[in-house]
Amino acid sequence: MNTEISTPLDELTQRLSATPRGARLARRLTAAQLETWGHPHGTEVNDTAQHLVAELAANAVTHGRVLGRDFELRLLLLPENTLRVEVSDPRGDRRLRFAHREDDERGRGLILVTLLADTWGVMERDVGKTVWAEIGLG
Numbered sequence: 001m002n003t004e005i006s007t008p009l010d011e012l013t014q015r016l017s018a019t020p021r022g023a024r025l026a027r028r029l030t031a032a033q034l035e036t037w038g039h040p041h042g043t044e045v046n047d048t049a050q051h052l053v054a055e056l057a058a059n060a061v062t063h064g065r066v067l068g069r070d071f072e073l074r075l076l077l078l079p080e081n082t083l084r085v086e087v088s089d090p091r092g093d094r095r096l097r098f099a100h101r102e103d104d105e106r107g108r109g110l111i112l113v114t115l116l117a118d119t120w121g122v123m124e125r126d127v128g129k130t131v132w133a134e135i136g137l138g
């Protein structure tokens, strides 16, 4: 698998507490950063980025949480007119899984990510993992 990414034109990296508040903050920071990058609140790109980060951050603070450890949000503005969002958590031992029953209330977050993102995936880190997603900026 090719894990190379182009040098970003700009980026935001922020550590956040692994709490519902931290996850909400991740979403708000994303909205504000997208505004700075020319995609104001209410635009499709801004909405999509918020949804993606909200799902990935919610997963990081629930399934990917280690007590007392932060998670990390990164937003990368890539030269190919692409936004890459990365959410890293400290749990390397837990794998992502898809819901396999239609009536399963769980497992909808990653389905949404699959629908919204152009591509997404998981990278292992020295400690933990990074779940990433990319969308075109139109």
Ligand SMILES: Nc1ncnc2c1ncn2[C@@H]1O[C@H](COP(=O)(O)OP(=O)(O)O)[C@@H](O)[C@H]1O
Binding pocket: 055, 059, 060, 063, 064, 065, 089, 091, 094, 095, 096, 097, 098, 099, 105, 106, 107, 108, 109, 110, 111, 131
């Ligand atoms: N960051 C993560 N760390 C560990 N496991 C995860 C992470 N994100 C998702 N998962 C696993 O993948 C499953 C599916 O995630 P998701 O579709 O968001 O459903 P939900 O969060 O409602 O359970 C989760 O139930 C969990 O088992």
Ligand SMILES: [Mg+2]
Binding pocket: 055, 058, 059, 107, 109, 110
């Ligand atoms: Mg989820």
